[in-house]
Amino acid sequence: MKNFRYIELVGLQGTLHPDDINGWAMQQPFNEDESAFTSDNQLLNREYEMSKYTIKATNQDVFVDSQARERRPYEGDLLVNGLTSFAVSSNYSLDRHSLDYLIDNPTWPEDYKLFNVEMAWLDYLYTGNRDLLESRYEQLTYKLNRGKSSESFDGASQGFTGSLKNIKGVDNFDETVGLVTNDGLIDWPIPERDGFIEGKYNTPFNAIFYGAYRMMSQIAKVTGHDQDVSFYEKRADRIKAELINRLYDAESGRFYDSLNADLTVNQHTSHHASAYALCYGVYSDQLMADKLSKFVANQGHFIGSVYFIYFMLKGLIDAGHADDAIALLTNPDDRKDQKTFAAILNTLKATIAPEAWSNHYKPNMTLSHPWGATPGLTIVQGIMGINPIEPGFNTFRIKVRPGNLKKLQVTTPSPKGLIKVAYQRNGLQAELVAEVPMNAQAELVLPEEATDIQITGTTNQLAANNNSTINLASGKYRISYHQN
CATH class of the missing domain: 1.50.10.10 (Glycosyltransferase)
Structure with missing residues (x-):
């Protein structure tokens, strides 16, 4: 089976209506509610959605x-x-x-x-x-x-x-x-x-x-x-x-x-x-x-x-x-042939990750190449820093690295259930909301320069390892801190 996004009919005689054409679509079951991401950068949001749809399609x-x-x-x-x-x-x-x-x-x-x-x-x-x-x-x-x-x-x-x-x-x-x-x-x-x-x-x-x-x-x-x-x-x-x-x-x-x-x-x-x-x-x-x-x-x-x-x-x-x-x-x-995701989305107008930045770099490129879906993993595992420490997410790490972004929110699956993390910064004050699924523990890593750390939420939180690392049992937490 191969995929085709466009079909050309040649030599047809008579009248053809859109309802006269049928097609089959085959895909793995995909639960849209297991994952989501938003931020204060619309380009990054679109890159995530393209990556997610690439996997689905x-x-x-x-x-x-x-x-x-x-x-x-x-x-x-x-x-x-x-x-x-x-x-x-x-x-x-x-x-x-x-x-x-x-x-x-x-x-x-x-x-x-x-x-x-x-x-x-x-x-x-x-x-x-x-x-x-x-x-x-x-x-x-x-x-x-x-x-x-x-x-x-x-x-x-x-x-x-x-x-x-x-x-x-x-x-x-x-x-x-x-x-x-x-x-x-x-x-x-x-x-x-x-x-x-x-x-x-x-x-x-x-x-x-x-x-x-x-x-x-x-x-x-x-x-x-x-x-x-x-x-x-x-x-x-x-x-x-x-x-x-x-x-x-x-x-x-x-x-x-x-x-x-x-x-x-x-x-x-x-x-x-x-x-x-x-x-x-x-x-x-x-x-x-x-x-x-x-x-x-x-x-x-x-x-x-x-x-x-x-x-x-x-x-x-x-x-x-x-x-x-x-x-x-x-x-x-987003100029033509630039090596940016802005160009992929706005100029190439890709909805699925492509094989190359544009036809300039690979004339026979395909428009259905999951190896171009790196933004999805980079956002969740890199920027939001959600990664397993122990096999099966018995213990996992949350280490948000927002760069110049002020607002981030993600939902990502794990064998233990959904993990949800939200980050917001206003001036020198930052706040994290983390939801740790049942039968799991999270190691929350804050910036080394974080001070005035306040934790509210589920009462069964674990003791902090040091000033910047906090161990959290299953539950929902709100962590605020001051960051220079």
Whole structure:
């Protein structure tokens, strides 16, 4: 099945009335009342609604690259599709089913295969269901063997004879250098890669591997593979150390793209190299994170594809620069071919997330590509800061990072029930209203500079950890505080 938004009838004789045409619509059940978002920025509100409708319209029997072309899952797309689905829908089984399919039926980009590990871990965090981790543990370990073999495919070769099935593969970790070889998609189409120069040891691929090894270590701990825990932890630590030692330029605050086989550095600093490193936490301290963030934020202008911005935005928010992420999302420039969501909504007039910023960047782009729905997850998990701490939301975090926004309100699902958070700021006075579902606890993180904190509401609140972190049991709370 493919989707068509417009139909042209050619050669028809006679009179045709609108009621003479019928069509079928197929979609997963979708509960509109499970999720909502409003703010004092109308552009951001529209981006959320586009993201939510993208999930509603494109989620069917599996997550798909696009309903208009491939109509099959891709692992990189799964990151955005899955996380935005988590933000707006409690249909968790569709994510797990799509992931289960991809484990056996991988796509060609080498870095995409690593996202199976990431999404398996996130599925467990969001649902508390460890069945897939246990039944697919061995197959997930295969994803970490990305050495070049007969199954390696660059996406363009006409002579490829592999099967693209999940096999044990070749370990590509180089013990002498402390980095992995090979490379991934980086971004797509190729002109969107900001001039990235590939070598034998590539910064983006190693940054993603660092994250994958860390998460595989956590999966090993959950599933009782005790010997693997330290193995993957040590590999992650080594990659992080070597990336910083060999490929980070402290003076410019940027990562170089890659190392050659003779360990000479390709001294080009694409935004992609630094953005992937920032996203996966490849920095030694806050000062380094601040330098990377300044470069990645790119003076308020997106760089790369509408897919790649997931890594930009997540890195900025996790590093403490949500204000830069919000500035990128709320850029009002809607001129044709601008890399903004204002242009996507006002000029492209998209109602579902597109594959590219416009046809200028990808002439054969589709208008049904969930990998462009990053605003949805960024708003809920980033700006509103609602994320599971313990699997299944037994404990979850609320850390609102409003930037220059004055008013925010969100409803998002969890296995425990709906989570509702509202934020409002008037001058130096801020107020949060939080609703914690039954059988759950929330860790509310306020700004470090918050003073005069007042809490009213349900009486079974837990004690504060410190001045800026408050533990809340199930119930409804109103928290006001002074913020300079």
